[in-house]
Amino acid sequence: MEAIELKEVSAGYNGTPILSNISLKVEAGEFLGIIGPNGVGKSTLLRIMSGTLATSKGEVQINGKNIREYKRKELAKIEGVVPQQSFFSLPFKCFDVVLMGRFPYVGWREKHEDYEIATRAMKLTETYELKDRLIQEVSGGELQRVRIARALSQEPKILLMDEPTAHLDIYHEIRIFEILKKLNVEGLTVIITSHDLNTVGAYAKTLALLSNGSPRPSPQSGQIVKLGTPDEVLEKNLIEEVYHARVIIKEHPATHTPFVIPIASEE
Numbered sequence: 001m002e003a004i005e006l007k008e009v010s011a012g013y014n015g016t017p018i019l020s021n022i023s024l025k026v027e028a029g030e031f032l033g034i035i036g037p038n039g040v041g042k043s044t045l046l047r048i049m050s051g052t053l054a055t056s057k058g059e060v061q062i063n064g065k066n067i068r069e070y071k072r073k074e075l076a077k078i079e080g081v082v083p084q085q086s087f088f089s090l091p092f093k094c095f096d097v098v099l100m101g102r103f104p105y106v107g108w109r110e111k112h113e114d115y116e117i118a119t120r121a122m123k124l125t126e127t128y129e130l131k132d133r134l135i136q137e138v139s140g141g142e143l144q145r146v147r148i149a150r151a152l153s154q155e156p157k158i159l160l161m162d163e164p165t166a167h168l169d170i171y172h173e174i175r176i177f178e179i180l181k182k183l184n185v186e187g188l189t190v191i192i193t194s195h196d197l198n199t200v201g202a203y204a205k206t207l208a209l210l211s212n213g214s215p216r217p218s219p220q221s222g223q224i225v226k227l228g229t230p231d232e233v234l235e236k237n238l239i240e241e242v243y244h245a246r247v248i249i250k251e252h253p254a255t256h257t258p259f260v261i262p263i264a265s266e267e
């Protein structure tokens with residue numbers, strides 16, 4: 001079963017450290033939410049897990065093997081990645097975009113099976129009715145579901161998503177999370193970053209809270225300061241300290257998960 005393990009990993013950009021000494025094991029079947037203030041390194045952590053960004057120290061292992069030892073296509077059969085943005089400059093139909101996810105398997109041309117898998121991925125993400133629409137002409141919520149379908153047509157074991165519901169309204173946000181939940185129940189390991197503590201807290205099994213420990217002007221590099229269930233991580237004192245904000249935490253009346261309400265600070 002596919003698992004990702006980070007062993008004392010540090011990383012950054014152009015010599016500036018962003019994350020330091022991160023150790024984390026994500027087991028198969030997990031639904032992990034990575035949370036933390038803006039700029040702390042959530043996307044960076046995801047890039048390390050997907051192998052897009054090299055570590056400056058430590059290593060990332062997938063099934064006990066260093067991620068650097070995987071060939072690109074081999075890794076794409078294990079990890080499906082949905083970054084924050086993708087740009088489609090050419091007028092592809094949504095079905096063709098999803099079919100592109102078959103690249104780790106396809107030789108000279110797609111086989112019947114590739115079309116079937118792309119169709120299944122579209123049905124799972126409720127996008128099949130968009131198959132003949134141009135990718136530039138679908139709405140933000142539809143586009144996000146098509147992007148998930150493309151990642152799923154890689155038949156990955158692990159889905160990594162960066163802020164999957166940023167810019168989506170509440171209906172489309174919940175629709176995406178419900179799809180992720182269904183996929184996770186069927187066995188897909190899901191790892192997402194999110195700034196929406198309440199929604200990610202309602203769906204994730206585990207949360208990893210990143211903090212860089214000190215406010216500007218001298219931030220330290222980011223670390224995981226708490227890893228646990230949403231109940232354990234969305235705890236008043238911890239959230240207030242990490243986000244430098246005052247909050248009230250209630251129980252969500254429907255999901256019974258923690259509900260974080262920011263309040264104005266007393267000056």
Ligand code: ADP
Pocket residue numbers: 013014018036037038039040041042043044045193
């Ligand atoms: P988060 O996802 O938590 O908002 P990011 O991982 O996007 O944080 O960014 C962490 C820090 O790394 C920020 O200070 C950001 O400016 C910097 N950063 C992100 N991407 C790059 C990049 N490609 N080159 C240089 N610095 C970057």
